[in-house]
Amino acid sequence: MFMTTSTTLALAVTLFGSSSIAAATYKQISDYKYPSFFDGFDYFNGDDPTEGFIFYQDRVAAKEQALTGWVYYEGSKDNNAWIGVDSKGDASSGRNSIRLISKEKYQVGTLTVIDVRHIPTGPALWPAVWYLAPPEDAEWPYGGEMDIMEWVNNNTENHMTLHTGPGCAVDQTPAEYAGELLDEDCSYGENGILGSNGCSIPAPEKYAPNGRKLATAGPEFNKQGGGIYVHEWTSDSISVWLFPHDAIPADLRNGNPNPSSWKQKPLARFSGAGCDFATAFKPQQLIINIDVCGTWAGNAYPGGVEACNAFAAENSEAFEDAFFEFASIKMYSSNSGADPRPSKREAHDDEHSGDAATATYTVERTSTTTLTTTRTMTLAPEAYSVQVAYDNARHSYPTGMVGAMNGTARSSGTANSTGFGAQYNRHVGGKHPLRPSATPSVPNSSASRLTEVSGWLSGAAVLVAIAALLTLHVRISQQMFVRGRNVYAVEKRMKIYV
Known part of the structure; x- marks a missing residue:
């Protein structure tokens, strides 16, 4: 600073x-x-x-x-x-x-x-x-x-x-x-x-x-x-x-x-x-x-x-x-260094440092992992989409904190989530489904058996879906557009303008 x-x-x-x-x-x-x-x-x-x-x-x-x-x-x-x-x-x-x-x-x-x-x-x-x-x-x-x-x-x-x-x-x-x-x-x-x-x-x-x-x-x-x-x-x-x-x-x-x-x-x-x-x-x-x-x-x-x-x-x-x-x-x-007199050069009337927007954070979490499908940062009056990446094999997002705008410090981030600077909104939609804790048993009665089979099939479908996801490195990405300028991945670098 x-x-x-x-x-x-x-x-x-x-x-x-x-x-x-x-x-x-x-x-x-x-x-x-x-x-x-x-x-x-x-x-x-x-x-x-x-x-x-x-x-x-x-x-x-x-x-x-x-x-x-x-x-x-x-x-x-x-x-x-x-x-x-x-x-x-x-x-x-x-x-x-x-x-x-x-x-x-x-x-x-x-x-x-x-x-x-x-x-x-x-x-x-x-x-x-x-x-x-x-x-x-x-x-x-x-x-x-x-x-x-x-x-x-x-x-x-x-x-x-x-x-x-x-x-x-x-x-x-x-x-x-x-x-x-x-x-x-x-x-x-x-x-x-x-x-x-x-x-x-x-x-x-x-x-x-x-x-x-x-x-x-x-x-x-x-x-x-x-x-x-x-x-x-x-x-x-x-x-x-x-x-x-x-x-x-x-x-x-x-x-x-x-x-x-x-x-x-x-x-x-x-x-x-x-x-x-x-x-x-x-x-x-x-x-x-x-x-x-x-x-x-x-x-x-x-x-x-x-x-x-x-x-x-x-x-x-x-x-x-x-x-x-x-x-x-x-x-x-080696002396007073900066001239004690303030500069006579005045800023223009329409110049200002601006105010940072208030951030809200919502994270949906399960006992297995966190999956965020949407991130939007709002820097009034512009809105930006942020490129993010998720690797199911790691069960976590890489921590990615974006530099703040107009002097607002970035957030520190947490495990299994991506923290961004406190100048825009982040919202999360969707989550990774829970893995069933045990293999379901077959009930004795016909009615209850049908109910259990239905639940078992539903659980099996979840297991199959999870297995398919875990065999692939699924990357869910959104491009970051800043008024048509260069695109950077969160893992590397990104620009926030002031």
Whole structure:
């Protein structure tokens, strides 16, 4: 969830090749994760500043169009934040997408830990996770911009970039980072646009820290299960690391990040006496967005912006993989961290977090097992059917709990039943018939014998039916349709939109 904590984490901050950095004390100040990841952000829905073929949606519209929500994994019980681009609607004049802006502002001395499981990939895309000074505090690029994750079209390397006003230049120090610095002047621009190029360090095409190949963007990044991006902003430098999920430094995994102890070289490090990173960058807001075409992706697309826009308008299926999936984003700070002043960026009047519906649960149970034939979840005003599976050989449902909507926690579930989040109704119809406890005897009298034979035949029919069921793995399923989007089995993952 998004929260503030007073837990203090001791961290001696030193940089590779530098012994002059004073020791610092970090504390965790924010944690964006389930169930209130989205509550920490405002949904921007103004004109795209980078002229993309896009319409950013507010929170209400995002819910209606299924553009933000949760992905729930039954095996790990994880709920990850899902942020996507419309891949079904009419895009003749532009695609609908999301741009989230953190309500908190962060200062120099912030360490950002991004657990990302999936990134948008494909042509015409321009996704990014980045920091920006609010325009009401400083006109771009004078307030500074720090790009942590950014790429366009089919690029497979992440680009880490700084944009500033005049007076910020960094050193070429290739021994300190894995990438290659393209420009030393972070205020560098073309066509009279100050800061448009900035100073950028693309990740190496063949990145293999500790002898292990690691993708930094593109489809291979998703195949490897994503990774942990870490961004550190001090008064002396700005650095970015990437770790695979199965090779996270112990201190980072345990919530006590200590970059000075990390053996892995960062992907990027911007440093040098030519820039004061405490003054070149004003308090920043974290931004997550997925742009389409625009000034970078559009100009880099074969044929230019016009060809990019035409592709985006005519190829909805190309955007089915255009989504972010985050397990969490954690902030640590060596000072107050979050700017005590509230953000001046107001949410739109029609934005709200919504109210979760009241859940009712009905389970029909026998001494043998439980069989549920119908499950319906109601998320007013939409109704969804949930795909479930039953295996008679196991005599139980796999426990399947769906991520809650609008901050409502999921239910814990019980044995021989499937528990779902407390935001919709579940009803059960039908049950497994009872197995007869013993072989019926034949009565003596004719009348009673007829009655007993009738009962015996009825019991035998039940036995035969049960035997037939037990010899087969009967799967009773209903497809899950969420406004025509992807279908997932409860056993794997499913989406609930907010």
